[in-house]
Amino acid sequence: MLRMQQQQQVDGVVGGGIVAEAEGHQEAAVYERVARMASGNAVVVFSASGCCMCHVVKRLLLGLGVGPTVYELDQMGAAGREIQTALAQLLPSGPGAAGHHQQPPVPVVFVGGRLLGGVEKVMACHINGTLVPLLKDAGALWL
Secondary structure, rough: HHHHHHHHHHHHHHHHHHHHHHHHHHHHHHHHHHHHHHOOEEEEEOOOOOOOHHHHHHHHHHOOOOOOOOOOOOOHHHHHHHHHHHHHHHOOOOOOOOOOOOOOOOOOEEEOOOEEEOOHHHHHHHOOOOHEEEEEEEOOOOO
């Protein structure tokens, strides 16, 4: 009887380890998918179809003459939710305390396969004049 209980404990630990390892591989697969998607074009925008800030970023890029690849995460089902969770972990965020705010999970913009950031970073780069050179370096603009 004692031997059977010990075997069940070992099986439980090993089984839990396998599940945790599988979840780790699944999470790594999501990040790999994001990396592949982000490097698929000079400018990639992860967006949500009803998000006004996503619309602003897409309009800005189009207005500059960039044709970004846009992934509407809300239209991708469970895969979109997994990608959105992974992207939220890549973006800096405040603690959510008074005076601080959380970075919204979308839009997320990649330029040249590298994370640029969310709406605040894109707008800051546009205002300070660094967005166009980034886009040129990535091959998104010919001017």
